[in-house]
Amino acid sequence: MSVEQQAAIDAIVASSCLVELETLMVALTRLFHRWSNSIRVEELKGTTVAEVEATMAVDIGGLRSSLVKRLGLGAKSKTSDILPPLQRLGEAAGERIAQWPCSPQEKAAAWLQAVADTTESCSEHEAAVYLASRGTVSDTVADVIRDDWKEAAARVVTGFLGEASQEGFSSEASVVRGASTGDLPHFWDMTETQRFTIDATMLRTASWFDIGGFDHWWKRVDSDLQESLTLDGVGVYGPKAAQHLFALCRSDEALRRFPGTLRQFLARVVAGQIQGRPPWYVSHDHYTGMTLQAFPLVAASILFCSRRLGGRGIDQAVLDDAANHLLEEAAADGGWPLRAGQPGADIETTAMAVHGLAIHKPLGWTRPAQKAAEFLLSRQHGIGYWSTKGGPGPAYLTVLTLDAIALAHGEESLTFAIDALPDPEQDDRPGPEADEKNVFRRVGEGWEVRYDGGKKIVLLGTSLGPASIAYLLERPNKKVSAIDLDKAVGDSQHAARERIDLNHEELESADQMPNCQEVADRDALRAAEAALTEARCKLEEAKQSGDVTETESLETQIDQLEHYLKSARGLSGKTRSFADVRERARSRVAARIRRTLKKLEKECPALAKHLDAKIDFGGNLQYCPAADVRWVTS
Structure with a gap:
C-alpha cells in the first residue's frame, strides 16, 4: 500500500463523524462477508474496481461514491x-x-443508526425499532421500511395468486385473506439462528412504524405457535422455546394480538420436560435422561413472560424458584452462562436474566443486575455492537442488551412497555369488589384493611404506623428514604430536624459510605474555618481597594465555605455522621411499622405475615410484593 493511499485513508477517517464511520464499517463488513461466503480470497481475480465501488456506494447510501478513486485505484487494479x-x-x-x-x-x-440507514435483511429492522423507541429515527428510514414491506408482500401475493401485477395488491388482498392461514408464506427472510426471534422483530416493526394491512401474516404467526403446542420436543421445552417466547413477549403487538396463545405457550414451558424437575432443566437425551442440564435463560424467560402476560396462572413458588435460580447462578464476572455451572458467561442469557430480574424484582435483584450491566458493557465490540457466535443477529442482540442495561439502572426508555397485560381472570369479575382484593386505606379516624379477598377490618387510630405502610404499598419495589417517608406521612418534626442541609443526593451517597464515616473530619473542618477567616479578611481589603472582580470572587468563595461548614455540622455544632441521621430515621420508621404489624397479627395474621416478609427494613425501606399483588390505598 502506498504512502498516498495511507494519507487518503487518514483524511477520510479524520473528516468523518461517528455515524459516517459506523456506516463505513457496516459497508466494509458486509462487503468482506459476501466475498468470504461466495469465493475464496485467492480466487478474487475477477473482481473489478467498478464492482467494489458500486457495492460500497450502495451500502453507504452514496456517502462514499468516490471512495475507490480517493484510494488511488483504477479500472486495471488487481485484486492484490x-x-x-x-x-x-x-x-x-x-x-x-x-x-x-x-x-x-x-x-x-x-x-444502529448506520444499520437502519442501510438495512439489508428483515432482522436488521431491530435497529430502526430502537431508534424509534428513543425518538431518533428519520422519516426516510420509516418510509423505506414501509415501502419495503409492501413490495415484499406484493411479491409473495403475486406469486401466491399466479399474477404479475404489483398494482393489483390491494384488490387481491381480499382473495389472500380468504386463503388458508398456512398457505401464504412469510415474506421475511431469516437465518437459522434468527428463527426464534424474527417473528417478534417483524411484529415490533409493524407496531413502532404503524404498518397495517398484514393481519393475515400475524394469523400465520399465531397458527404456527398453536401448531408448536401440539408437538413434543425441544421446540416447546427448554432454551429454544424460552428464547422464542421471550422474544415475542418483548413485542407489545404480539401481546395484543394473541395473548391466549402466548399464555398457553408459557404454561407449556413452565410444565417442563422432566417430571419432578424445575422447567429450566433439560435432558438432551430424551430417552435416557443422561445429559441433564439447567439453562438460566429458561428461568429468565418465565419471570419476564409471566409478568408481561398479566402475572396469573403461574404458581408463585415457580416464580420464586426461578428468581432464586438466577441469583444463585450469576457468575463472578456478573454474567450468566448458557448452561448452569458452565465456565464463561453468555451475552444473550445475561441480557435475558436482567430482563427477568428487573421486571419481577425479587429481593436483592438490584446489585446482580447492575453487575450484569457492567459485564455486558465489557463485552461490547469496539465499534459499538454486541454479537455471539451462533446467537441471534447483532442488531437484535445489541437492542436486547441496551434494553437490559437500561432496566438494570431503572431507566424507562425501552423498546417495549413495562406495563403487563391485564389479568384475564380479573377481567371477568363484576362490580367494584373486583378491584378491592387488597385494601389499605384511610377512612375517617381509622384504616380499612383487607388482604387477599378476605374479611375487611378497621384499625382505629391515626398513628403514623399505618400511614407509613400505606406509603410503601403505593410504591411497590421502590426504595424509599426513611426521612422522605417521615415527611410524607406527617412526622414533620423529625423530618425537618434531620433534613436540614442534608439533601436527597447526599442521603443516597451516604448508602455507599462506611457507617462510621463523618461528613467532614476535624482536620477538614479546621482547614475550612481557617480558609473562611482568611477569605473574610481579604474581602475587607478588596472592598477598601475598590477591586470589584476580587470582591465578587471572594464573596463566592465565602458562600461556598459557609455552606460546606453548615452542611457538615448538625444543629449542635458537632460533626455529623451520615449513619447517625439515616439510622435514627430508619429505626423510628421500622419501629412504628412493626407496632402496627403486632396489631395486625390479632386482626389479620395473613397480612401481618405478608408485610413482615415483603417489607425490607434496610437503609432505604422497600415493599417487594409478587407481580400479581396490587393494593387500593385511596
Whole structure:
C-alpha cells in the first residue's frame, strides 16, 4: 500500500463523524462477508474496481461514491491492489470509533443508526425499532421500511395468486385473506439462528412504524405457535422455546394480538420436560435422561413472560424458584452462562436474566443486575455492537442488551412497555369488589384493611404506623428514604430536624459510605474555618481597594465555605455522621411499622405475615410484593 493511499485513508477517517464511520464499517463488513461466503480470497481475480465501488456506494447510501478513486485505484487494479487499502481503511475507522469520546450506549446507537440507514435483511429492522423507541429515527428510514414491506408482500401475493401485477395488491388482498392461514408464506427472510426471534422483530416493526394491512401474516404467526403446542420436543421445552417466547413477549403487538396463545405457550414451558424437575432443566437425551442440564435463560424467560402476560396462572413458588435460580447462578464476572455451572458467561442469557430480574424484582435483584450491566458493557465490540457466535443477529442482540442495561439502572426508555397485560381472570369479575382484593386505606379516624379477598377490618387510630405502610404499598419495589417517608406521612418534626442541609443526593451517597464515616473530619473542618477567616479578611481589603472582580470572587468563595461548614455540622455544632441521621430515621420508621404489624397479627395474621416478609427494613425501606399483588390505598 502506498504512502498516498495511507494519507487518503487518514483524511477520510479524520473528516468523518461517528455515524459516517459506523456506516463505513457496516459497508466494509458486509462487503468482506459476501466475498468470504461466495469465493475464496485467492480466487478474487475477477473482481473489478467498478464492482467494489458500486457495492460500497450502495451500502453507504452514496456517502462514499468516490471512495475507490480517493484510494488511488483504477479500472486495471488487481485484486492484490484492492484488498489492502480497504482492509486498512476498516482498521483505521475501527480504531477511530473505539477512541471516540462518547458513552457505550451512544456508540451503540450510532452503529444502529448506520444499520437502519442501510438495512439489508428483515432482522436488521431491530435497529430502526430502537431508534424509534428513543425518538431518533428519520422519516426516510420509516418510509423505506414501509415501502419495503409492501413490495415484499406484493411479491409473495403475486406469486401466491399466479399474477404479475404489483398494482393489483390491494384488490387481491381480499382473495389472500380468504386463503388458508398456512398457505401464504412469510415474506421475511431469516437465518437459522434468527428463527426464534424474527417473528417478534417483524411484529415490533409493524407496531413502532404503524404498518397495517398484514393481519393475515400475524394469523400465520399465531397458527404456527398453536401448531408448536401440539408437538413434543425441544421446540416447546427448554432454551429454544424460552428464547422464542421471550422474544415475542418483548413485542407489545404480539401481546395484543394473541395473548391466549402466548399464555398457553408459557404454561407449556413452565410444565417442563422432566417430571419432578424445575422447567429450566433439560435432558438432551430424551430417552435416557443422561445429559441433564439447567439453562438460566429458561428461568429468565418465565419471570419476564409471566409478568408481561398479566402475572396469573403461574404458581408463585415457580416464580420464586426461578428468581432464586438466577441469583444463585450469576457468575463472578456478573454474567450468566448458557448452561448452569458452565465456565464463561453468555451475552444473550445475561441480557435475558436482567430482563427477568428487573421486571419481577425479587429481593436483592438490584446489585446482580447492575453487575450484569457492567459485564455486558465489557463485552461490547469496539465499534459499538454486541454479537455471539451462533446467537441471534447483532442488531437484535445489541437492542436486547441496551434494553437490559437500561432496566438494570431503572431507566424507562425501552423498546417495549413495562406495563403487563391485564389479568384475564380479573377481567371477568363484576362490580367494584373486583378491584378491592387488597385494601389499605384511610377512612375517617381509622384504616380499612383487607388482604387477599378476605374479611375487611378497621384499625382505629391515626398513628403514623399505618400511614407509613400505606406509603410503601403505593410504591411497590421502590426504595424509599426513611426521612422522605417521615415527611410524607406527617412526622414533620423529625423530618425537618434531620433534613436540614442534608439533601436527597447526599442521603443516597451516604448508602455507599462506611457507617462510621463523618461528613467532614476535624482536620477538614479546621482547614475550612481557617480558609473562611482568611477569605473574610481579604474581602475587607478588596472592598477598601475598590477591586470589584476580587470582591465578587471572594464573596463566592465565602458562600461556598459557609455552606460546606453548615452542611457538615448538625444543629449542635458537632460533626455529623451520615449513619447517625439515616439510622435514627430508619429505626423510628421500622419501629412504628412493626407496632402496627403486632396489631395486625390479632386482626389479620395473613397480612401481618405478608408485610413482615415483603417489607425490607434496610437503609432505604422497600415493599417487594409478587407481580400479581396490587393494593387500593385511596
